[in-house]
Amino acid sequence: MGGRVVRRIERADRSVIDGLAHAGVATVHEAQGRTGLLGRHLRPIFPGARIAGSAVTISAPPGDNWMVHVAIEQLTDGDILVLAPTSPCYDGYFGDLLATSAMARGCRGLVIDAGVRDVRDLSAMGFPVWSAAVFAQGTVKATLGSVNIDIVCAGAAVRAGDVIVADDDGVCVVPRETAAAVLNKARAREAAEEAKRGRLAAGELGLDIYDMRSKLEAMGLRYE
Amino acid sequence: MGGRVVRRIERADRSVIDGLAHAGVATVHEAQGRTGLLGRHLRPIFPGARIAGSAVTISAPPGDNWMVHVAIEQLTDGDILVLAPTSPCYDGYFGDLLATSAMARGCRGLVIDAGVRDVRDLSAMGFPVWSAAVFAQGTVKATLGSVNIDIVCAGAAVRAGDVIVADDDGVCVVPRETAAAVLNKARAREAAEEAKRGRLAAGELGLDIYDMRSKLEAMGLRYE
Amino acid sequence: MGGRVVRRIERADRSVIDGLAHAGVATVHEAQGRTGLLGRHLRPIFPGARIAGSAVTISAPPGDNWMVHVAIEQLTDGDILVLAPTSPCYDGYFGDLLATSAMARGCRGLVIDAGVRDVRDLSAMGFPVWSAAVFAQGTVKATLGSVNIDIVCAGAAVRAGDVIVADDDGVCVVPRETAAAVLNKARAREAAEEAKRGRLAAGELGLDIYDMRSKLEAMGLRYE
Amino acid sequence: MGGRVVRRIERADRSVIDGLAHAGVATVHEAQGRTGLLGRHLRPIFPGARIAGSAVTISAPPGDNWMVHVAIEQLTDGDILVLAPTSPCYDGYFGDLLATSAMARGCRGLVIDAGVRDVRDLSAMGFPVWSAAVFAQGTVKATLGSVNIDIVCAGAAVRAGDVIVADDDGVCVVPRETAAAVLNKARAREAAEEAKRGRLAAGELGLDIYDMRSKLEAMGLRYE
Amino acid sequence: MGGRVVRRIERADRSVIDGLAHAGVATVHEAQGRTGLLGRHLRPIFPGARIAGSAVTISAPPGDNWMVHVAIEQLTDGDILVLAPTSPCYDGYFGDLLATSAMARGCRGLVIDAGVRDVRDLSAMGFPVWSAAVFAQGTVKATLGSVNIDIVCAGAAVRAGDVIVADDDGVCVVPRETAAAVLNKARAREAAEEAKRGRLAAGELGLDIYDMRSKLEAMGLRYE
């Protein structure tokens, strides 16, 4: 029932992480074979943020944010806090004071399958959060959880040090070991898309660019 | 199980369509007797858009966006894509490349009872979408659906060529045949509301303007 | 089944109300012992508003907004309308005309466990609303409800004249009788937080500031 | 806004209707090309019922069951009541008294995208209901709706006289005109399934019966 | 933040309570003017139970069932436990051991706006529960709540000693002071319904029994 803090975690290269941030969630998710998305109920508290970082994971009891304090000590520059409650909970585990502390340690944002509060202040501070809820309900500090253990957050398995990518489309996790390979595929994908974008903007049809007409006909599509 | 594309559809007059856009969803919905609203779970990806257009309908299998490419060829200037999955699905059927293609053909927006992605780019492009979800989950191109058949989208029956009106209040469908009549009623309603707005702003009460006091008393309302 | 309007209600001091608005929902909720929050499904129609006011309560039948007109007559400057339907309903009870009327009487906003419409206009007017839905669906005026009776709104008991505080974190109710005491505690809390904010921003850890390390160790936390 | 009652409706042949009941929802839905299902949120109030009948449709205002009384007069032996509220509502529109009246006129059951109550009595009476909710909340009789007009119920278009099939898997609508053809396909499907059932029970694999192995290999499936 | 146990509570007469149980939720709710229903998300763990009793209320922190033990000591024969979490939570607060203890003290059942577990055993024991969820997730005993204070449970205000009525239709609360009067109205209602039931079963229509035809015509109902 909790009680473990793993101090040393491996992280991906900073340049890889930043490249994944640039690519964004939809592209990264495609580049790793349509895997790694967290649930669509995680929504950003303000639009426009696009970040990536190394996951510092938190497994927390319902309504108890004690472990967030423990996790903040484990942060290094460029990390993202990723919190999963041990049973479904929408309380506000995190607010402006914790964000102040996390930012002081270089934290880039928070992904939480629970609630967050003080969102007006967090927005003003430019601290991005993807959460399952905005809810002012407070928490206690009475029961242990764990930090940097393997968790399942919003339906996706996340290990400490995995790369988290988050933007307006949601949140995606990339295993640390394959992050560089995924970045390469993402860049190839971006280049291919860029070429198509110009053709599509000029009025060419996807039916022709992707050579779909014969396949559709073979499947039996009828025009009336 | 799908496989039909209807090429020729009737559309309402452009001036009627644009008039309905100006009136907005709440007024249009009232003007046609409180009918035609799509479900309230369809939300805009950015605030402030107010559009109307002719529906090009798409019936698509879950997790399969092949028919969107087929539908884009059927678009003419001023149309709106309206997609209903054949079973509930929240995958991201549509992103910035498809929007580029649709905009090149004069498409005014997308209404989709499923998911959309690349919303940061779509917002930057000014391409409005009303969707049931924002979700980066990709789709395949493996199974046929249909284009321009009758569909039920978010609980409302929509036929190809019907007028779709969408703004921050949601989405409403107006049958093509009655669009002009609905517009007339909407304008009358707007004029009546405008007159009342001034009186209400000056402090007059709806109780008096609408002559409600005697009816309320007859129903038994007691002031204590 | 409804039919009562209470004309005279007690209100808290204006300065107390305004102080609670400044403190905001998360702080006020903590200051009164983590009680009084309305359900997290109530969301603001635009970000950034932070208000407080005296509740004028409305108990309304599903799909019937007649009592809103009755309630508006009971408003005085600084009040907030609080509407609970007698059974769950998401129709648009309230739009720009009613807002015009309410603003003319000094109303500061609306909290409604149901739907609202004309949100583009309401946003432009700067009239803040916290609602369970945005939905253009119209209502009728056929059945009585009550005004200024005790209600349960979004899971919280609200009496006419209680103080409502609302911001981007949600909505909180403070009993009129204890509002001044809650404000004192909120201010003390704010002062204490301000002191901690500086230390946290400078890199000190909550683990040290709150002296948590020995307690965590006693509970059995293991660092690995 | 309502106010129409269509007296004369066409119905399918009784023998076709009864044949569809025997086939059940899953088979009928497949037999008509995977179309016609109502939303999965409609659930039976007791397990084991399997019925079919001709739809008598009701469009009812939220929280108002007046039109149910009007609809009951339109029932003939073998009909099923199908109610859609004009905006989402979960109140208990229907209870044991209405069921007594409907049964006296030969009604086989109720499909309602809203609430039902007195379910203990309804179960004891053997009157099957598929509903979106069980909720004791009462309704009023103050506003008109319509009977036997086209409706959308739980996401499916239903016309008066269409065949409704309902069992533990949910509810399906079959257009009156194609009901006989769908029944033929359903029977063919049942026969084909029966033959396969024996082979599967004997241990043969679907992979072999349906000759899937080569297709899976061609798609790239790898055994490890 | 909790920490209070009220020992002495007033209860309604046993004969009144038992009469309300006999009437059932739908009738009692109507008899007190369509008020008092708890949310429809509270569902029984097995069908067929119909009970009434005096509320022993519990306000419990999320994921913490310590106060249930405290509440059980406050039970007397004929009571019903009513638990509301201080923030939304679906953990399994209650199982077969607690039910054994509660039954030993004469408890008639549990109403809980949270989760319950061991439902197979509870069903075998015949201990009825209305809950928001069935979920095996365990709870801790670390934080105080309160017993026999005023609570809001599933959207309804409940005071200790109020009468709780529960059956397959849901749960209703009746204030202790008005319980006898409500029972009288419920009995009158049952008698009136009984008379109508026979007429409806014989084929008479509600349109005639309730004399609705002229009112419908006056409202504008058109038969086609």
Added chain:
Amino acid sequence: MGGRVVRRIERADRSVIDGLAHAGVATVHEAQGRTGLLGRHLRPIFPGARIAGSAVTISAPPGDNWMVHVAIEQLTDGDILVLAPTSPCYDGYFGDLLATSAMARGCRGLVIDAGVRDVRDLSAMGFPVWSAAVFAQGTVKATLGSVNIDIVCAGAAVRAGDVIVADDDGVCVVPRETAAAVLNKARAREAAEEAKRGRLAAGELGLDIYDMRSKLEAMGLRYE
């Protein structure tokens, strides 16, 4: 994007698996430190089943049940199929024919974070299913998934060969390697509970049996 089938998986001892079935979900979940529960939205299609078995995992595209056929070939006696869609989907992936085939290979049940159909037949066959939905919506066989890879099902990480325990309280996963140890703890827990059950049934209070009174007093609990 799928396409892998792992043929050889390790399984726990049959006697351990059967012991875990006997203990049931709530006890097993407690015995392994309150971990391993799948989401509470997985509900049994009929009450009373209590099973355990080795997981044969399926990762399936939305609306595509091809991989179920592949997985059935991998079943051995005592296994349980565990299916997670690659994006949220509620279609009916599984019905009576697949159940016939699975039962012929010794399968004990199905856990599926999606839909199931033919539930009347499945209940009659005694084939237990825990699913996120009952929905007749059919699926296609057009896209590859994978069998016996690591999956996340309803929020819990499941590996092929892990022990699945399921009953009316829900579903729990126990890692194969620790299954025997968890069984020992579960049995100890059952024995301890049995001893307490007798004392509680005799009227002793948990407050005394668990020696809670002094702790509650120390925390500040006040009796009034």
